[in-house]
Amino acid sequence: MRDCPRRTFLKTMALGGAAMKLGPFAWDALAEASGPALSIAHYRTSPKEPDGISEESQRLTREAIAGIGGMQRFVNRGDTVWVKPNIGWNRRPEQAATTNPDVVSTVVALCYQAGAKHVIVSDNSCNPAVTSFARSGIQEAAQKAGADCFVMDDRKFKSTKLNGKVLPVWDVYADVLGVNKFINIPIAKHHGLCKATLGIKNLMGVVGGERNRFHQDLGNTLVDLAAFFRPNLVVLDGVRVLTANGPTGGNLADVQRRDTVVAGVDQVAVDSFGATLLGLKPQDIGYIVEASNRKLGTMDFESLKPRRAEL
């Protein structure tokens, strides 16, 4: 700290103090705190052909992450990174029940470019995992990008203190807690119970146990997860969104194009913007309101002055 102006010193100490309160992946909270908080990339056209959608998804993801400072802001050389898409359902990518595989593979590639040593892609699927991993296209795409993409082993869920408001303890996949960085990649979908499933809801995929019990109080259980995990980065897939009959979906008539990818460090702000992709306001979604009330982030995503890019 030699030759460090007093103001900078105090700011650094304050940020370091804040970092102490953050979740298990907060190693570089200082790096995360310095830079844009939210980046929104949108495609002007809406390609119909698979190759066109694939290219769009990759470009949007790169642009959204570049707009927030690039992956090097979050991933250091030698890091082990857990990338958490939605691989919950036995659905094809175009059915928009699982994360777009091109968004996933682009994030994986960017992690390696930033110097990651090991990137893991996995999820605790609701449908049979082997078919969900394959049919979603995520396993193939992630592995092609160099990730270690595997079906979770039930024996590896370990009772973990969350110190949550309603979840003091819950089973967490042990390997997740051993990584350096955690990147959450949800897809924006309608949800029959909580109106929308976005990033915070996507965190259910790294816990086990009787997750159906969460539904008794989603407003608090999900926010307990959000308060515990606090992803380093959230990349929201809004290329195709499921506008009805979520979370399982299946009917292409329920899928609409939004041609958008969002990257953010504020998981509440990302979800708040994600709600608008589904025609909702963040105030409509109980767990977003609760997360905001608990100061995990802001619903007023515009106040973060998001960086916007049109491609």
Place this chain on the structure above:
Amino acid sequence: MDGGADVYLLYDFQVLLHQDFKSGQAELTVDIFDMGNVEDAFGMYAAERAPGYNFLDIGIEAYRNEGILDFLQDRYYIKLAGFGPGSDDILEKIARVLSERIAGTRSFPPLLEKIPQDHRVKHSEQFTRKDPLGHPFLSPAYVMSYKQGESESKLLISVAKDPAEAKTKLASLVKYFRESGKCEAAPNLGDDAIQASNTFEGHVIAVAQGRYLIVIVNPANDAAALLKKTMQDLK
């Protein structure tokens, strides 16, 4: 099915039969939800359908899209999903075989067949177990749209145990509108009929008929005729 399960539970889901099939490169999953009775099966089926879907004549009704075919028959809601080359061709064949084997009723709940069909928006009917239009006292209810020209109304038929309960539902509706807007008697529409309005629901006309409370939201010019015809059909 994670959070998707709660809607099924609301409609008194009983049992699910799940089976996977494979034929060459085509894979098929079949889910048969036993919802306990025709009304709840219809409620669950209708909760997931939309008027713009591609409908087929299988069972009571079916719709399909690339990779999926869902249909309603008797007390069952059947969902098929196909993956891989040739799976779409198999979906309809399998659905028809299942329909034949399930047998049972191929008719909608009787109330839907009784009430006016003219100007009803096809496939808009729903059976709502919980809080129709946001009001617990209206549960359960059939809700459907009627359209003439540019004007679209909603017809809601709240089902009571008996005529006394129907009158109680009407009284609750009156109380609600008196507190939130305006409500007055509409004797031209029937005994104890009302017309009401507020900034949220807009305009409403309603009457109790036997064990039903009949409500029309956003009544069009011919709403009085629709109301009276519905009363007549439900006698």
